[in-house]
Amino acid sequence: MNNLFQPQLIWQYLPDILSALPVTLLLTIVSTLIGVIVGAGIAFVRMEDTPFFKQVAIVFTSFIRGTPILIQMFLVYYGLPFLLNYIGVNTDNVNPLIYLFITYGLNMAAFLSEIIRAALESVPATQREAALTSGYTKRQMYMKIIFPQAMVIAIPSFATMVISLLQDTSLAFTIGVLDVVGKAKALGTATFHTVEAYISAMIIFIILSFILERVFHWLEKRSNYSSRQMPIAATNPVMPVIEHPKTS
Amino acid sequence: MIEVKDVHKSFNDNEVIKGVSLSLNEGEVVTILGPSGSGKTTFLRCLNFLEIADSGSITINDQKVTFGEASVDEVLQLRRKMGMVFQNYALFLNKTAKQNIMEPMILVHGYSQQQAEERAETLLQAIGLPEHGNYYPSQLSGGQKQRIGIARALAVHPTVLLFDEPTAALDPELVGEVLKVMKAVKAAGVAMIVVTHEMQFAYEVSDRVIFMADGVIVEEGSPQQIFEHPKESRTQAFLDRFTVH
Numbered sequence: 001m002n003n004l005f006q007p008q009l010i011w012q013y014l015p016d017i018l019s020a021l022p023v024t025l026l027l028t029i030v031s032t033l034i035g036v037i038v039g040a041g042i043a044f045v046r047m048e049d050t051p052f053f054k055q056v057a058i059v060f061t062s063f064i065r066g067t068p069i070l071i072q073m074f075l076v077y078y079g080l081p082f083l084l085n086y087i088g089v090n091t092d093n094v095n096p097l098i099y100l101f102i103t104y105g106l107n108m109a110a111f112l113s114e115i116i117r118a119a120l121e122s123v124p125a126t127q128r129e130a131a132l133t134s135g136y137t138k139r140q141m142y143m144k145i146i147f148p149q150a151m152v153i154a155i156p157s158f159a160t161m162v163i164s165l166l167q168d169t170s171l172a173f174t175i176g177v178l179d180v181v182g183k184a185k186a187l188g189t190a191t192f193h194t195v196e197a198y199i200s201a202m203i204i205f206i207i208l209s210f211i212l213e214r215v216f217h218w219l220e221k222r223s224n225y226s227s228r229q230m231p232i233a234a235t236n237p238v239m240p241v242i243e244h245p246k247t248s
Numbered sequence: 249m250i251e252v253k254d255v256h257k258s259f260n261d262n263e264v265i266k267g268v269s270l271s272l273n274e275g276e277v278v279t280i281l282g283p284s285g286s287g288k289t290t291f292l293r294c295l296n297f298l299e300i301a302d303s304g305s306i307t308i309n310d311q312k313v314t315f316g317e318a319s320v321d322e323v324l325q326l327r328r329k330m331g332m333v334f335q336n337y338a339l340f341l342n343k344t345a346k347q348n349i350m351e352p353m354i355l356v357h358g359y360s361q362q363q364a365e366e367r368a369e370t371l372l373q374a375i376g377l378p379e380h381g382n383y384y385p386s387q388l389s390g391g392q393k394q395r396i397g398i399a400r401a402l403a404v405h406p407t408v409l410l411f412d413e414p415t416a417a418l419d420p421e422l423v424g425e426v427l428k429v430m431k432a433v434k435a436a437g438v439a440m441i442v443v444t445h446e447m448q449f450a451y452e453v454s455d456r457v458i459f460m461a462d463g464v465i466v467e468e469g470s471p472q473q474i475f476e477h478p479k480e481s482r483t484q485a486f487l488d489r490f491t492v493h
Binding site for chain 1: 296330331332334336341342351352355356357375401410432
């Protein structure tokens with residue numbers, strides 16, 4: 001009766017599968033970081049119309065978005081070492097996690113770049129002009145005016161992307177990395193209680209996603225300046241007198 | 249004090265500014281009138297490099313900048329001598345009214361937090377919004393936003409203020425409060441170049457009126473000359489549509 005469904009195993013397996021959680025989290029966090037940095041770069045290059053780089057960015061984005069992540073992973077995992085060996089770099093001791101960081105990081109970058117670009121472009125152009133005519137440098141304009149507003153707009157889509165990345169990391173086991181799913185698969189195969197092990201992994205993913213959702217929701221509420229309410233006060237009908245002492 | 253010489257600007261093959269020159273004395277208010285598409289807004293935007301003019305030059309105080317040859321740094325220096333007020337206010341939506349006024353002072357012109365705060369409060373008082381410093385733009389009316397916009401531009405002691413149809417997006421009942429503030433700016437002795445369709449304002453407040461059409465200055469003179477005795481037939485035709493006496 002060994003292969004009957006035994007619910008208590010779900011809880012018994014949990015600690016063991018949880019031991020692989022750091023790998024899943026590391027994958028998600030590092031890939032998100034790479035995604036944000038490279039993605040912001042791509043968005044920036046596209047917005048500022050940088051010649052050549054803009055074309056590269058467009059091709060890259062449409063390639064990543066047009067192919068399944070599993071194929072990208074195999075391409076990086078099998079293709080990259082081949083290329084590196086070809087130019088004489090030894091890849092024997094490279095941790096497979098590195099290939100996953102590259103795959104998921106670049107994948108995130110492509111998707112995030114579009115989210116970032118849309119968010120940057122949704123900040124009204126007149127505010128750029130107002131910043132520039134006020135004498136802001138481009139850097140000051142982005143840091144003080146554009147980014148803070150774009151961030152608020154981007155948070156909901158960004159949250160969706162991070163949570164979906166978390167789920168996507170479950171493909172890591174296909175190249176032999178023991179993340180949460182890899183661990184569950186290994187346990188299931190060893191004990192023939194595959195379903196219990198996967199349910200265990202499922203519970204971990206549900207709880208993680210829920211936590212992420214709450215965190216982003218909190219962030220969104222916290223950073224949204226337009227939802228801060230204040231009653232509109234009446235205008236004082238004063239005849240203005242402006243003192244304008246000369247500075248120079 | 250401000251000397252703009254022979255500005256030309258084309259969009260593709262379409263020349264929209266065909267050699268416009270303009271000089272302005274300290275504290276002088278010049279109004280630019282003209283039909284839509286006459287190039288008046290483009291001309292204004294060329295002055296602070298929101299559009300890059302093809303040729304011509306601008307001199308403010310001692311700084312001369314040639315369009316088309318200016319370095320990033322020169323443009324920055326030039327812009328810091330001018331303020332601009334926009335048709336749609338262009339307030340920074342992530343900042344309160346007071347922060348809108350203070351940030352350029354601190355970030356660009358090196359005022360201390362305290363200096364900036366004092367000046368912002370004085371200006372808020374002057375434009376009749378002393379209680380509104382902590383409001384975000386989304387909580388203010390159009391007229392209030394535009395008055396904050398003027399205060400922001402004025403706060404850093406610019407040599408000249410550029411107004412791009414400052415009342416065009418406002419409900420008629422709110423136009424008055426903005427024009428009042430603009431009159432106060434003139435009274436404070438700040439030079440202004442105003443692109444507007446407010447004939448009453450042009451007549452009452454400006455020292456000089458320029459009538460532009462098809463990218464050139466058709467006629468230029470005192471408000472009395474332009475409104476009461478226009479010489480050019482195009483000016484007459486344009487003004488006939490407004491009943492100003």
